[in-house]
Each structure stands twice: as C-alpha cells, then as structure tokens.
Amino acid sequence: NAGVMQNPRHLVRRRGQEARLRCSPMKGHSHVYWYRQLPEEGLKFMVYLQKENIIDESGMPKERFSAEFPKEGPSILRIQQVVRGDSAAYFCASSYNRGRETQYFGPGTRLLVL
Amino acid sequence: AQTVTQSQPEMSVQEAETVTLSCTYDTSENNYYLFWYKQPPSRQMILVIRQEAYKQQNATENRFSVNFQKAAKSFSLKISDSQLGDTAMYFCAFGDNTDKLIFGTGTRLQVFP
Numbered sequence: 001n002a003g004v005m006q007n008p009r010h011l012v013r014r015r016g017q018e019a020r021l022r023c024s025p026m027k028g029h030s031h032v033y034w035y036r037q038l039p040e041e042g043l044k045f046m047v048y049l050q051k052e053n054i055i056d057e058s059g060m061p062k063e064r065f066s067a068e069f070p071k072e073g074p075s076i077l078r079i080q081q082v083v084r085g086d087s088a089a090y091f092c093a094s095s096y097n098r099g100r101e102t103q104y105f106g107p108g109t110r111l112l113v114l
Numbered sequence: 115a116q117t118v119t120q121s122q123p124e125m126s127v128q129e130a131e132t133v134t135l136s137c138t139y140d141t142s143e144n145n146y147y148l149f150w151y152k153q154p155p156s157r158q159m160i161l162v163i164r165q166e167a168y169k170q171q172n173a174t175e176n177r178f179s180v181n182f183q184k185a186a187k188s189f190s191l192k193i194s195d196s197q198l199g200d201t202a203m204y205f206c207a208f209g210d211n212t213d214k215l216i217f218g219t220g221t222r223l224q225v226f227p
Contacts, residue, residue, distance in 0.1 A: 033214070042118075042205055042217035043159070056213060091159060099211050100147060105159035 004106035021077040021109045025094030032075045037089040082113045120218035135191045137206030146210040150191045154202040
C-alpha cells in the first residue's frame, strides 16, 4: 500500500525558471493538500484540492503560483518565474475524505533557487 | 484565527528516559482535533498521534502519549523510554472543519546515548 508520493525529491532552478512539483495521493484518497516549509519554520498551508477542483487556495501567493489536480494523473504545484525566496520544502498530503480526516504526508520536494 | 504555540525550540533527553514536549493552541471552536507529527533528518513528515477534542481519554501509541487539557488548551506529547531514533523535529498541529492544518514552529528533540 504505497503512501503519498512526491517527485522530484530535489529540484534546483535558476531565478526566472519554472518549477513543477508532482504529488500522487495515497490509493483511494481524492483530497490533496499542499504545504510549504521555509527553513527553520513549521509547515504553512497553501492549497486544498479535490479532483478537478480547487477548494481552498487561501494560502497560495497571488502571483506565480498555481495548482491543479486533474481527473487523471498527479496533482501539480507550479511556480512560475521562481525567485530565491521560493526556496523551501514543499509537502503534499492526502486524505480519504474532507473535514476531520487525518492527512498523510509525502516525503516533500526540496526546491532550491539559485 | 487559530494559533499553535510550541514554546520549546530545543529539548534533549538521555536514551531510555522520558521527555515531554509542550504545545498550546488558541481557538474559539469546540469541535477540533490535534496531531503530533515527527520530522526526522530525512525531512519526511510522520504522523505520531491524533487526539479528538471531544474525547476525554488521552490518546496513546506505544511509547507516545498525550496529555490533553481542553480547558487549558494544552496538548503535550510524552515520549517514554526514549530511543536514538526519536531524534527529530516534532510539530504540533491543529485541525478543524476548514480542512487545513495549522502547525506550530516545532521542537527539536535530541536523544543522547
């Protein structure tokens, strides 16, 4: 029973490039959450998606960041024109249902912007 | 807005001893749930324990137990018989029906041989 999978595990980008982070939820889970962890800080909520729908994006920066969870395939967090301040660990979590379900986390993607 | 506070940036304990990590939170809600997650050097986030606010009984998972004081809005984690593999960052998290988790800033635990 595979857990939440994220790839790549490490991603290096130069300023101005695009970063694409992928997340495959646990089998049977249709709810996906993205969190960002800046160095020496806790995780901060970014966005919550169900299949083909963004439910809550209150934690997403207004510009350059977008997320999707298509009917087929993984959830994608996309960061356009990356800046050094985007360097962080990005975690994806999934749950079976919404509301009061436990969220299980993937191993994270470490993004480094040079 | 909900907040989670972990007032101990770093803690240390000797192997086989017991250590308690503190967490307090602020909310006006009555129906919520709380977690402790562990983040070892691999940086993976691992669920340690979950507590429902409506349950008076403290949750336990093997060597891990919590002291949940709802009136005081306190949710501490006790690790008994500490092992070297317990060395990690520990995050307290608050959840409600909004679907997002609110995390504290973490406590770095070092277990010494």
